[in-house]
Amino acid sequence: xxxxxxxxxxxxxxxxxxxxxxxxxxxxxxxxxxxxxxxxxxxxxxxxxxxxxxxxxxxxxxxxxxxxxxxxxxxxxxxxxxxxxxxxxxxxxxxxxxxxxxxxxxxxxxxxxxxxxxxxxxxxxxxxxxxxxxxxxxxxxxxxxxxxxxxxxxxxxxxxxxxxxxxxxxxxxxxxxxxxxxxxxxxxxxxxxxxxxxxxxxxxxxxxxxxxxxxxxxxxxxxxxxxxxxxxxxx
Amino acid sequence: xxxxxxxxxxxxxxxxxxxxxxxxxxxxxxxxxxxxxxxxxxxxxxxxxxxxxxxxxxxxxxxxxxxxxxxxxxxxxxxxxxxxxxxxxxxxxxxxxxxxxxxxxxxxxxxxxxxxxxxxxxxxxxxxxxxxxxxxxxxxxxxxxxxxxxxxxxxxxxxxxxxxxxxxxxxxxxxxxxxxxxxxxxxxxxxxxxxxxxxxxxxxxxxxxxxxxxxxxxxxxxxx
Amino acid sequence: xxxxxxxxxxxxxxxxxxxxxxxxxxxxxxxxxxxxxxxxxxxxxxxxxxxxxxxxxxxxxxxxxxxxxxxxxxxxxxxxxxxxxxxxxxxxxxxxxxxxxxxxxxxxxxxxxxxxxxxxxxxxxxxxxxxxxxxxxxxxxxxxxxxxxxxxxxxxxxxxxxxxxxxxxxxxxxxxxxxxxxxxxxxxxxxxxxxxxxxxxxxxxxxxxxxxxxxxxxxxxxxxx
Numbered sequence: 001x002x003x004x005x006x007x008x009x010x011x012x013x014x015x016x017x018x019x020x021x022x023x024x025x026x027x028x029x030x031x032x033x034x035x036x037x038x039x040x041x042x043x044x045x046x047x048x049x050x051x052x053x054x055x056x057x058x059x060x061x062x063x064x065x066x067x068x069x070x071x072x073x074x075x076x077x078x079x080x081x082x083x084x085x086x087x088x089x090x091x092x093x094x095x096x097x098x099x100x101x102x103x104x105x106x107x108x109x110x111x112x113x114x115x116x117x118x119x120x121x122x123x124x125x126x127x128x129x130x131x132x133x134x135x136x137x138x139x140x141x142x143x144x145x146x147x148x149x150x151x152x153x154x155x156x157x158x159x160x161x162x163x164x165x166x167x168x169x170x171x172x173x174x175x176x177x178x179x180x181x182x183x184x185x186x187x188x189x190x191x192x193x194x195x196x197x198x199x200x201x202x203x204x205x206x207x208x209x210x211x212x213x214x215x216x217x218x219x220x221x222x223x224x225x226x227x228x229x230x231x232x233x234x235x
Numbered sequence: 236x237x238x239x240x241x242x243x244x245x246x247x248x249x250x251x252x253x254x255x256x257x258x259x260x261x262x263x264x265x266x267x268x269x270x271x272x273x274x275x276x277x278x279x280x281x282x283x284x285x286x287x288x289x290x291x292x293x294x295x296x297x298x299x300x301x302x303x304x305x306x307x308x309x310x311x312x313x314x315x316x317x318x319x320x321x322x323x324x325x326x327x328x329x330x331x332x333x334x335x336x337x338x339x340x341x342x343x344x345x346x347x348x349x350x351x352x353x354x355x356x357x358x359x360x361x362x363x364x365x366x367x368x369x370x371x372x373x374x375x376x377x378x379x380x381x382x383x384x385x386x387x388x389x390x391x392x393x394x395x396x397x398x399x400x401x402x403x404x405x406x407x408x409x410x411x412x413x414x415x416x417x418x419x420x421x422x423x424x425x426x427x428x429x430x431x432x433x434x435x436x437x438x439x440x441x442x443x444x445x446x447x448x449x450x451x452x453x454x455x456x457x458x459x
Numbered sequence: 460x461x462x463x464x465x466x467x468x469x470x471x472x473x474x475x476x477x478x479x480x481x482x483x484x485x486x487x488x489x490x491x492x493x494x495x496x497x498x499x500x501x502x503x504x505x506x507x508x509x510x511x512x513x514x515x516x517x518x519x520x521x522x523x524x525x526x527x528x529x530x531x532x533x534x535x536x537x538x539x540x541x542x543x544x545x546x547x548x549x550x551x552x553x554x555x556x557x558x559x560x561x562x563x564x565x566x567x568x569x570x571x572x573x574x575x576x577x578x579x580x581x582x583x584x585x586x587x588x589x590x591x592x593x594x595x596x597x598x599x600x601x602x603x604x605x606x607x608x609x610x611x612x613x614x615x616x617x618x619x620x621x622x623x624x625x626x627x628x629x630x631x632x633x634x635x636x637x638x639x640x641x642x643x644x645x646x647x648x649x650x651x652x653x654x655x656x657x658x659x660x661x662x663x664x665x666x667x668x669x670x671x672x673x674x675x676x677x678x679x680x681x682x683x684x
Contacts, residue, residue, distance in 0.1 A: 107547045
């Protein structure tokens, strides 16, 4: 079974751990070709929301719809259309760049995996280091490799948790270009960051989160002002 | 959980335990062990109740793992606690009896050893629930389910292990006049199990309601 | 695709192990330490208490197996790769099978060291019936690892996971230990007691069948939060 979708909708998604509320009544719609940023301070619930959208966490209330499917109905076929890049990069340090990509390509059931691995190495500009162990890579190199790992199966929905962590200015620029390119190819990009200075120039919309809720939704032009209003108020 | 039947069951349980000492006192003495043997009327029914508790815990855990219903989790959690409780009674009365009857606290008797292992598996279940952090209810459910599945293996392996070094059996065959009090005590213990299960599940339900109230309080928009 | 995924995960673990040799080296040395410690506890006047060699062998397997389990999953937790594995389109139990095969490989290699070592150090007739012994070791290790891999995987996201793994694993696998020790001891008798060994082998294979099925069945619900 293959499925595809052009929008992702969250309706009244909530998640709590015992007495601690992580997310409260979050509703959001994202369309293909959009880059949406979840911005907010630490503890706002951004990672929890991303985990729920990635199907790794189930909400205690509410639903996530991927087109006409849900996590329960889509199951394995849905996971084929998702790409995830977490904060810890999900790479095996004891394997080479090529071996990492090859492993994940096989895992994600990619056809013609050797060609895809070579394309990914080229996109990450790591062709000369393809057969070096990942443990010898800098943070920026690992980030580029990890991003290609997340994209190797050509997902429709790309989820990134704090992708700008530890990147210098040049690497951050490269990442922003890549995300915009993905969106123009029809992907749906959703990323979380607390370094909102770096999110500029790449997002179409921003969901400003605070204390488990979406405090405000804003477009590319006015999101900084909205952020100041929503978050600054609490200080 | 049991609604209107609950007060009736509590009263009957209290009455049973009130009557039990008289019935046990009136029962005939066992030929070799005399008065000491009478601890058996609490020891063996505790063992049976522990086994029933383990089965309830295992089945409720399987239901929770595959349907996600919190009511199943509450029953499983309560049943695990009661299994540990009745297991503790078995493991305390067993050595007391053994010491008085045969002069040895513990002689690796097959049934008592199997009870010890079962008890340990369910104590491990409680430890996971307490120290596993958020999401440990599912982990505890897996341990309880595996524990229930392990019962035949524990029983067979310990039995064959012990027959290599045979010792006196702990439970002699029941003489006439002993059966009545014995089955009465079995019924009393099972009733007690049911009552305690109902109480514990109700407690869990109330804790859950309290947490929902806390969440609603936290969710109310902060007054500026 | 199930078997391809399991095989891919297994090959990845083997590659990492061959490169770093971390889990293998530490597990084997730990197994050696366990044998020596128990030797000091149980050897009197240069001779081992009767039947203790079988016990020492299986205790060393259990302790070093637990260590290997902890290390393997700690690695997946540290790099958060377990989440990437769970996002694969394959059936989740395939990941379990792949990890199980990896653990079995490590423990089997450790056993190849342990068996001759115990036979040598304690001058026992451990290798009187090598095929029966191999069958006991394989089925016992599979049972232990089947339960251990599931518990280690489900504890990855839990607190106190280091201490909870042994706490959960040892009581649950006592039937395996009993069967393994008594079966091995039966093979060490002056004429090896084959019917007894076969009985314990049958118990072990039933244990394997039941708990492998349970583990495959419960892996998916346990891995989703």
